[in-house]
Amino acid sequence: MPRTTPLEKTRNIGIMAHIDAGKTTTTERILYYTGINYKIGEVHEGTATMDWMEQEQERGITITSAATTCIWDNNRINIIDTPGHVDFTAEVERSLRVLDGAVAVFCAVGGVEPQSETVWRQADKYRVPRIAFVNKMDRPGADYERCMQMMRSRLHANPVAIQYPLGKEETFRGVIDLLEEKAIIYRDETLGAEYTEEEVPAEYKDIVREYREKIIEAACEADEKVFEKFVHGEAISTEELKAAIREGTIAIKLTPVLCGSAFKNKGVQPLLDAVVAYLPSPVDIPPVQGWTPDRSGVEVRAADDKQPFSALIFKIMTDPFVGQLAFFRVYSGSLTGGSYVYNSTKQVRERIGRLLKMHANKREEIKDVFAGDIAAAVGLRNVTTGDTICDENKQILLEAMDFPEPVIAVAIEPKTKADQEKMGIALNKLAQEDPTFRIHTDPDTAQTIISGMGELHLEIIVDRMMREFNVGANVGKPQVAYKETIRSKANAEGKYIRQTGGRGQYGHVRITVEPSAVGAGFVFENAIGGGVIPKEYIKPVEQGIKEAMESGVLAGYEVKDVKVTLYDGSYHEVDSSEIAFKIAGSMAFKEACRKAHPALxxxxxxxxxxxxxxxxxxxxxxxxxxxxxxxxxxxxxxxxxxxxxxxxxxxxxxxxxxxxxxxxxxxxxxxxxxxxxVRSKGICLGTRRNPWRKRNTSERSRT
Incomplete structure (x- = not known):
């Protein structure tokens, strides 16, 4: 089946913002005006299409990214509505990784809020072009200019207003298009579906002139041809200005700013026009780069249906009716349902069962997907978030996503014996979906410990276990993810000798530990010379130290930001082994940390x-x-x-x-x-037991 929408008329966008800025409300209006929904869903009523989970409807917040597709002016727009709450940052991270553009929604009253900064940095990380929509212009305290000033000071962005509000707070009735120099006034009785275009009111003429000069200035910086015309005093057409703004947006030199009130149905249609006009299609962005499977060389894939197939899995979801759904973004080539793909991350061949186009939690079966498409696959069993699927004969390994480490943990236990087995299955399925949710068993108490990004995150997990898997659970008090480090430099020796009648065990190392730069993590330096320790035993020493770092000397928490130098040691020609040097490395590290003034x-x-x-x-x-x-x-x-x-x-x-x-x-x-x-002296280290600790192999081998 051939492609229905040309690639240059495809837009893959995300809606991102701080919690309660109006992302989902804006998306619901987009679905209404593009004809996907026949009525407007409201977040506060629990009827929003994109907030389909029960927990989302009850709390009035977005928890999981929801994907949908709509058509506007013969352009296909694939939209991902992302959460705004900090506990669900991973949902934003994985969505931005596969998107070509984004709409950043800001509250006209709150301006740039903390989570706005976080998602903006995530978009910077993946170099995602974006446009800004200043929402809630009808609210008391709404201030359009202040919002743009905050974008400059807090986000270091270059906002360029292409609209100006017509009235504000309770008098807000529409927007002024600064490029076309016309006023757009919405009719409330048609829910904003109908509007009239009028001449700009006289009291706004000076404002329009001032802002148009700023647009021309930004266009000159983005496009040399416009700059040449400006220097020579030639007239610059509106179309040339739009082309320059598009060029500047795609190059992330500027951010076009629009305004409106999604809840009052004002300003959404021009926002859709701006998505089509200024955000890139898959052909406007550089070809995706990856590696050969052995990471020895670089592979490049252009957004073209004729190129070998390549796609990135960005989300896993468990569906009660069809099983595991794998959401993926196609970067090149095409794929037909029922065909085989190669998972280059796991190095396994798998068969795609069915291909689905998603609309929130509803699905529509499709036969093919093409370059630039976002779809879901049924039948992939061995995939996780961040895996690459591709043509087996032309393999590529795409860059996966980085997710933050959990900061909070709780102990969890089943309420009844019947819940025990079901709880393990439920937790594993939820962990497959969410890369920031972790499970492990405490080696001392045999308790199941779950960890995540915050109290709300874990509360939602436990709630989903009850509703989706019918598993009752008792939850303990939250535990904080403490870490350990060292304050000073120290030397230590680790010697592991064991004679058991036959061949013994011998490993002997001398190391220096010292603090590394904040955020540098673990740095290992091999300073062994003259064959004092054979090369094949160096890696086991490093591995033993890494495992010892999982359980520090103060309270059993993970050790971070430490540099270790292996400078001396000895070996036995018969008795030395990898496991002996691994244990010796672990022993030396523990001893060195005790001397190096450990800190929590x-x-x-x-x-x-x-x-x-x-x-x-x-x-x-x-x-x-x-x-x-x-x-x-x-x-x-x-x-x-x-x-x-x-x-x-x-x-x-x-x-x-x-x-x-x-x-x-x-x-x-x-x-x-x-x-x-830790500054508080109230934390008693002697009696604290770390619920995060996992017993490492060096410990097991000594018991």
């Missing part, structure tokens, strides 16, 4: 509290009592913002405490910032 590190969260001014003193005092450092304060219309760095261990139950202190009038957001040394 804790995760610190960036907290932003929005509250009425009269509660400022009480809330600041409370944050200080939680070992928080106040970073700054900011006044906004009717509210105050407090920004602070607070240890995660002090933030459990903060939502309830904040509500009681502010009569329910304050809100807060937090996301992970960094690890720092």
């Amino acid at each position: 590190l804790e995760p610190v969260m960036k907290v932003e509290v929005v509250l009425p001014e009269e509660f400022m003193g009480d809330v600041i005092g409370d944050l200080n009592s939680r070992r928080g450092d106040i970073e700054g304060m900011e006044a906004r219309p009717g509210t105050q913002i407090i920004r602070a760095l607070v240890p995660l261990s002090s933030m459990f139950g903060y939502a309830t405490d904040l509500r009681s202190r502010t009569q329910g009038r304050a809100t807060y957001t937090m996301h992970f910032s960094h690890y720092r040394e």
